Amino acid sequence: MKICVINFSGNVGKSVISQHLLKPRLENSEIIAVESINSDGTNDEKIKGKRYSDIMDKVMEHDNAIIDVGASNVEDFIQQMNKAIGSHEEFDYFIVPTIYKNKQITDTVATIEALSEVGIEKERIRVLFNLIDEDTILRKDFAPIFETTDIASISINAVIQENELFNRLHEIENFSSINNLVIDNTNYRELIQQTNDKSERLIYSRRLGLKRLAVGVERMLDNTFKELFK
Ligand SMILES: Nc1ncnc2c1ncn2[C@@H]1O[C@H](COP(=O)(O)OP(=O)(O)O)[C@@H](O)[C@H]1O
Ligand SMILES: [Mg+2]
Incomplete structure (x- = not known):
């Protein structure tokens, strides 16, 4: 299984989810972190076509892979996915984590819409509510996200509590x-x-x-x- 963990916002728990939810439950899986830092230590602002191909090569190396796309790279990543027609099909799921903060909720909706525009079907886009506590009322607190139910899979049971x-x-x-x-x-x-x-x-x-x-x-x-x- 290939899973892409993605959100325009940082601090939604992408790295925690990759490391502690997904990796231990996918046999022999690797996390591929897409950050702005290149392997040679230089900081490359943009993901260009070549870099996207390199990332996809890495994804292909494994049967089970988790790709953790750092917030500053998401825009380029989606742009490249759009250019390399059909490349999104390599991923079984796009996990979009979200938390109860205005900016993150707005960005989550934008992320879902961007993925949908690339051609990724509802079944493959899954929202994951993170940092949830007893006081959270999902349908009310995350109301804008529940308005995307026609393009994303949203379950009130796909939740990670704050811990x-x-x-x-x-x-x-x-x-x-x-x-x-x-x-x-x-x-x-x-x-x-x-x-x-x-x-x-x-x-x-x-x-x-x-x-x-x-x-x-x-x-x-x-x-x-x-x-x-x-
Ligand atoms: N369910 C959780 N409960 C408590 N802290 C969390 C939870 N999920 C994430 N965090 C904390 O929130 C911060 C941001 O998480 P991180 O995975 O680094 O986000 P991202 O990779 O999306 O930027 C980290 O300090 C992390 O330990
Ligand atoms: Mg991270």
Whole structure:
């Protein structure tokens, strides 16, 4: 499966979704990040035709690939997709994450419309509501997005809750996946009891906290993945 994660806006969770929702659930998948930085370290403002071909070559290298298009590249990316007729067909899905902020909601609608104009059908354009909390009323808070139901697939169950875990993963050295936290069998409670050192206790207590969060987040993401591709 080839999945493109895309939005004109930054900070909607494209990278988090690529890394923590999609990659662990697509066997042997690779994330291809389209950023403004070239492999030689120079900063190339525009994605020109050659660069688009290179990106598509990379997509073709894998059976399962996730392409994370950085916000500053989306316009060029869609332009090139328009030029290379039919190239959008390489992707099974276009995931458009969105969050409850005016700019991001406006940009999400624009992204959906741009994808639709390229010729991508409703079934392949999927909205993913991110950073959701108990107070969110999806149909009301994201009303402009629900007006695109004729050109995009929108499910009120394709949701990722706001969770502090995503911003705390840097606390762990050599962190590789949320699942690694889930399967960590270290008995932190015992370790805590065995020491009187306050700072050591704090380290164990934080690890235990992260593990507990991870169990819940993994469950949630399993469910999100299922709902997103229904
Ligand atoms: N569901 C979530 N809960 C809490 N924080 C989140 C969630 N999704 C994303 N974030 C945080 O929001 C910020 C932006 O996410 P990121 O994936 O970098 O967005 P993008 O790649 O679209 O610019 C990051 O700090 C990330 O950790
Ligand atoms: Mg990103």
